[in-house]
Amino acid sequence: MALESKHVDIDVRCPWCHSEIEIDVHVMFLCNFAKTVWLTSGVSHLVECTTSDLPFQILTRVFENGTRDQWVEISMICWSLWNRRNRWVWHRVNGSVFGVRHSAINLLAEWKEAQVKDEYRRLRGELGRRVWCPPKEGWMKINIDAALLLDGSNGVGAVIRDSQAKFVGARGRKIAGAWKPREAETMALKEALSWVMAEGYNPCVFETDSYELATACNGRPGEAYFETIVMDCIHILKHVCPVLVDFAYRSANSAAHVLARAVYSMSDIGEWGVTPPDFLTHALDLDLN
Structure with a gap:
């Protein structure tokens, strides 16, 4: 079946099954391809419908009978099905059932990650604070920094405090x-991530005064060796969940900076718990004023 508009044939049949008129409820729920996608999802019972149903009615039933997680999953699948249809119609790019499900799963994962970050940022306020502030209840904050030492090496430090601004540990x-400064900062993050993962601290937020490092960890890696270390950090981040990496000005990261510089006088790794070292006490007190 085709309609003619300005001497151009327009096929109104479904581009997938070619047997039914392409209406929204068919594309999203009733086409054999769509049905197969829903059957692989585990939420097909929530979207059962007929040709007389409108998508609005179907989704209303979903909201009435499903859970919040199911609402979100169904929304992502609908979007992936519609996107698959458009890619085929306009670009002749086909997509498999697996591809549609994989797209929906990725969208869902990205959405959940965005919710965690948005929730934290709403509680935290502006991005890139100029003064130190504690994390939200139940979280740990790890300030990290790196410093070039007099002997040509680099010192890296990490300071952990809880939501009550209480000192938890330092290393x-x-x-x-x-090392170039940005690479040294990334090594500081990698060291801190490994330490925090071993200690089992999560959820947590890492703060660095390297804007380049913070943005790279949130999806915009840099180049060459810097990118390699960042990707190592991102790999570790996947095993510490939930976790954030944020930018903070040097004035809000002074404790980690003091620790990174103090490493010069250490012969080995310095690690403290419960009670901070004397050289760090003043910086910690300043953060509370």
């Missing part, structure tokens, strides 16, 4: 080699 060490 610093010297790293040999002539």
Whole structure:
């Protein structure tokens, strides 16, 4: 079946099954391809319908009978089905059932991650604070920094505090080699991530005064060796959940900076718990004023 508009044939049949008129309820729920997608999802019982149903009615039933997680999953599948239809109609790019489900799963994962970040940022306020502030209830904040030492090596430090601004722990060490500042900052994050994962602290937020590092960890990696270390950090981040990496100005990251510089006088790794070292006490007190 086709309609003619300005001498152009327009096929009104479904581009997938070619047997039914392409209406929204057919594309999203009744086409054999769509039915197969829903059957693989585990929520097909919530979207059962007939040709007389409108998508609005179907989704209303979903909201009445499903859970919040099911609402979100169904929304993502609908979007992936519609996107698959458009890609085929306009670009002749086909998509499999697996591809549609994979797209929906990725969208769902990204949405959940965005919710965690948005919730934290609403409680935290502006991005990139100029003064230190504690994390939200139940979270740990880990301030990290790196410093070039007099002997040409780099010191890296991490300071952990809880939502009551109470000192939890600190760790610093010297790293040999002539590192560029952004690479040294990334090594500081990698060291801190490994430490925090071993200690089992989560959820947590890492703060760095390297804007480039923070943005790279949130989806915009840099180049060459810097990118390699960032990808190592991102791999570790996947095992510490939920976790955030945020930018903070140097004035809000002073404790980690003091620790990174103090590493110069250490012969080995320095690690403290419960009670901070004397050289760190003043910086911690300043953050509370």
